[in-house]
Amino acid sequence: LFESEPLFRNEMLAADRLYSSISGHSLIDTLYASTNKISDPFTSTTVTHPAIFSVQCAMTKLLRANGIVPDYVLGASVGEFAAAVTSGIIGFEAALQAVYKQAQILEKTCLAGSMIAILGSPELYKHPCICQNSELASVNFRSHFVISGSRSNMKYIEAFLKSEEIPHQVLAVSQGFHSTCIDPAAEEFIGFTSSLSIHPPQLPYYSASGLH
Numbered sequence: 001l002f003e004s005e006p007l008f009r010n011e012m013l014a015a016d017r018l019y020s021s022i023s024g025h026s027l028i029d030t031l032y033a034s035t036n037k038i039s040d041p042f043t044s045t046t047v048t049h050p051a052i053f054s055v056q057c058a059m060t061k062l063l064r065a066n067g068i069v070p071d072y073v074l075g076a077s078v079g080e081f082a083a084a085v086t087s088g089i090i091g092f093e094a095a096l097q098a099v100y101k102q103a104q105i106l107e108k109t110c111l112a113g114s115m116i117a118i119l120g121s122p123e124l125y126k127h128p129c130i131c132q133n134s135e136l137a138s139v140n141f142r143s144h145f146v147i148s149g150s151r152s153n154m155k156y157i158e159a160f161l162k163s164e165e166i167p168h169q170v171l172a173v174s175q176g177f178h179s180t181c182i183d184p185a186a187e188e189f190i191g192f193t194s195s196l197s198i199h200p201p202q203l204p205y206y207s208a209s210g211l212h
Contacts (some may be wrong), residue, residue, distance in 0.1 A: 011058035072204035088202035113176025118133035148179035
């Protein structure tokens with residue numbers, strides 16, 4: 001998309017200019033470096049979260065330019081920021097600054113953690129090895145769920161999953177997101193968000209955090 005779609009590329013370049021002004025680094029250089037290998041680590045939250053957010057917003061602009069306009073927006077995790085921008089609740093610049101600030105606070109205040117996606121019934125979570133050493137981060141499907149926790153506990157669970165031949169994947173993250181592992185970041189980030197300018201939505205906005 002970056003190579004073939006001018007609108008997507010221009011949106012990413014605009015995001016990169018803003019990101020560079022607040023971080024001193026370039027998202028574009030990181031994402032599209034010719035030396036990148038699949039095996040290279042991509043886990044720094046101050047890079048990954050702004051990158052995910054920027055790609056989501058650029059993709060949304062491209063879809064809308066092609067006549068695909070949402071009736072409402074729903075975001076999960078970092079996607080909630082992109083959904084808020086799409087609905088008009090917050091401007092892109094303010095949202096990217098918030099995403100970056102949140103990532104900074106997470107890296108500063110939270111211990112290293114891990115997440116594992118498991119291909120199996122969420123009922124598996126009830127196994128003592130899993131439920132006593134992790135938290136349920138999400139149920140994405142009847143045969144796919146994600147757990148989160150400390151790195152030491154997750155290594156223990158990973159060994160169990162391997163021994164039981166349960167398909168799984170350790171996610172490329174640096175913290176145990178969507179768990180109490182990131183609670184230390186809450187107070188400072190909530191304080192930061194109090195300064196954000198919030199507007200009435202132009203499109204109906206739903207928060208995945210509030211859906212059950």
